[in-house]
Amino acid sequence: MTVSPVEGPQSSSPQHPDDIKKGPSSENYGAQSSLSELPVGALPVPPIDRENGLHRGLSVRQVSMIAIAGTIGTGLFLGTGSSLASGGPASMLICYGLVGVIVYVTLLLLGEMATQYPVAGSFNAYATRFFSPAYGFALSWNYWFNDAVSVASDLTAAQLVLQFWTTWHPWVISLLFWVFLVGINATHVRAYGELEYWLASLKVVTVIIFIILGICVNLGANTAHEYIGTRYWHIPGAPFVGGFGGFAKVFVTASFAFGGTESLGITAGETKNPSKSMPRVVKFVFWRILIFYILSIVIIGLNVPWNYPGLSNRTTTTSPFTIVFKEAGSTAAASFMNTVILTSVLSAGNHALYAGTRVLYGLATTPVPQAPVIFAKTTKGGVPVLALMATSSVSIICFGTSFIGSGQLWSWLQNIVGVSNQIAWLSIGLASWRFRQAWVRQGRSLDELKFRAAWTWPWGPYFVVISVSALIIIQGWSSVIPHFSAVDFVSFYIELPIMLIMSLGWLLVKWPSTTPSATAETPLPATATTPLMPSRTLRWRWKYHDIVDTRTVDLRRDEFHEEEEEQEEDRAEEGREARLKGGKKLLWKLYYAIV
Structure with a gap:
């Protein structure tokens, strides 16, 4: 059976829904179509679902809570401690607010594409499809590594949380949690969704209680029975700690905290009725950011001084949430808060392991495989178990805490994951920019979009690309000025050369083999708004890069149809x-x- 191309010419008649539903059989799944049948720059596309492949087992209820579980985790409960210590309360509030705005616009852009094309791989697939296959290859592997490292980061965070009670053999705790997370993800996707639903529910209730209790503590319901107000904004060093370097450094911890929102698109391939569930989830992001992040940041900045002992150092990181509960005068309440933080760490690790597994599965199921095809194998329950084991194996990093120190290792992992999140947001902006351009150039009506964030047209993608690029450049200021720190500099910027090298590697090694000279002679048909391009021009263009032509990219393929x-x-x-x-x-x- 011939697999239709992604970037081929648009069909003169719409595809039949049955063709989209069935896709290729499992026997020839992953096999490449004859490249001679494809136009220049074209790539075939795998089906959305297939027999014994991923299952659409996540309900709207579960996906909505997964949206929360992916962001309310170690970044909010622990990362705010290091943010407050390095930047102060004002820097933390401003940086988290700015990143929150960027994330909200980014999620609206992703929602447009994920609702129209709910495929496995999400924004990684969109970057490949609408921007550049070489860039999409580098992005996909980068994001897989991001998720795998996030699991290690969460297991390390679990060690930090447990130091509230004991320092007994932290690596044993990481091992037990690792076995638990792998076991959950090895069952049906519904088990993952249900666990996330209840853990997220607990976190939501806890954050609401924290906000109410934090207001009471600030007004005088604390151990000293004193009104705090804005006292901690005026102590020496505050409200901006470390000057501009401290301010810039908070951006990466804020990006780490907001990381996970973009993985909502990854659930689209396993979500029931994504054309309705995805817009609901995306629209909910605004209130989640406003209530669960901004209000929490305000409460933390008012009630916890930036120089609180043990807030963030080489060996430990204390949660500001636990400190506020302590200030309320209840040791039991502080233990309860720490328990909730521990469950949130498990939830965040569960979410990262799920997302990383699906990204690796998506890499293995591309028509020109970008990962060993063995990772495309799934169980009868729809679980890519080999991709799961490969993703979870990176978590061995967390066992290095015995030599480095839990606080130091977690700080480095936080920087790496934060920058990786920013690259993901930048890529969503690039993909959205090209997707919207293709939609308009090919003469399709905006009313055909199943979800459209009208107020972000046309500035949304440009805003995301420019603002995120600025964040990536600025946030490493503290690693260079006033003193150069090689280790910190590497943790801030190592992702950038890796992305460049992987993109060039794919372009040089793989791309020429997908564009044989025979196909270069095939002229592309005219679209609704553009004339034919001479084949000689096409040969010159595709020789040096693989940027997708928005005039010919197939906008019909993989569109969602109700069943x-x-x-x-x-x-x-x-x-x-x-x-x-x-x-x-x-x-x-x-x-x-x-x-």
Whole structure:
């Protein structure tokens, strides 16, 4: 069976829904189409689903909570401690606010593409499809490494959290948690979704309690029975600690904290009725950022001094959340908060392990495989178990804490993951820019988009690309001025040359083999808005780069079409609306609010 190309000419007639649903059989899945049948710059595309492949087992309820679980974790509970210690309360509030704005716009751009094309690989696949296959290759491997390192970071964070109670053999704790996370992810995707749902629910309730308690502590309900107000904003060194270098450094910890939001698109390939669930989840991001981050940051900056003993150093990092509960005068409450932080660490590790596994699976299932095809094998439950084991194996990094120090290692991992998150956001901006350009150039109506963030047109992608690029350049200021720190500099910028080398490597080694001279003679058809391009010009263009031509990229392939499963979801939604209009609508509203 011939696999249709991604970047080939647009078909004169829409594909039949059945063709999109079925895709190639499992026997020839991963096999490349004859390259002679493809136009210049074209790549075939794998199906969204296949027999014994990924399953659409995540409900809207679970995906909504996964959106929260991916961001409320070690970055908020522990990362805010290092942010406060290195930048002060004002720097922390400003940096988290700016990054929050960037993330919100980025998620709206991703939501447009993920709703239209809910495929495995998400923004990695979009960068390959709409921007550059070479860049998409480097991005995918970079993000896989990001997720794998995030698992190690979370296991290291678990050691830091447990130091509140004991310092007994931290590597044993990491090993036990590692076995637990791998076991959960080795079962059906519904097990992952259900665990995330309940852990996220616990975190949401805890953050709300923290905000209420933090206000009370600030007004006088503390061990000293004194009104705190803005006292800690005026102590020596505050509110901007470390000058501009301290301010810039907070950007990377803020990016680490907000990391995970972009992986919402990765769940699109396993989400029921993504055309309706993805817009709901994306729209919820604004309130999540405002309530769970900005308010928490304000409370922390008011109640915890930047020079609090043990807040952040080489050997340990103390959660500001635990400190605020201590200030309330309850050791039991502080232990409870620490327990919640520990569960959030597990949740964040669970989420990172899931996302990294799916990214590696996506790499192995590309038509021109970007990873060994063995990682495309799945169990009957739809779990790419070999990709899972490869992703989890990187977590061995966390066992190095015995030699480096948990606090120091976690700080380095935090920098690496934070920069990787920024590269992901930058890539979403690039993919969205090219996607929107292709949509307009090929004459398709904006009304055809299943979800459109109208107020971000046309400036959204440019804003994300420029602002994130500025963050990446600025945030390493403290590693150069006033004194150069080689280790810190590497943790801030090592991702950039790696991305460049991997992109060039794919372009030089793989790309020429996908564009034989025979295909260069095939002229591309005219689109709705552009004329034909001479084949000689095409040969010169594709010889030096593989930037996708927005005039010919196939915008029909992989578009979502409702099936029986999605129609059942619609009927369930109609039943929900009927219950909300019935005689017991108040009870039903309360029930749905809780769920």
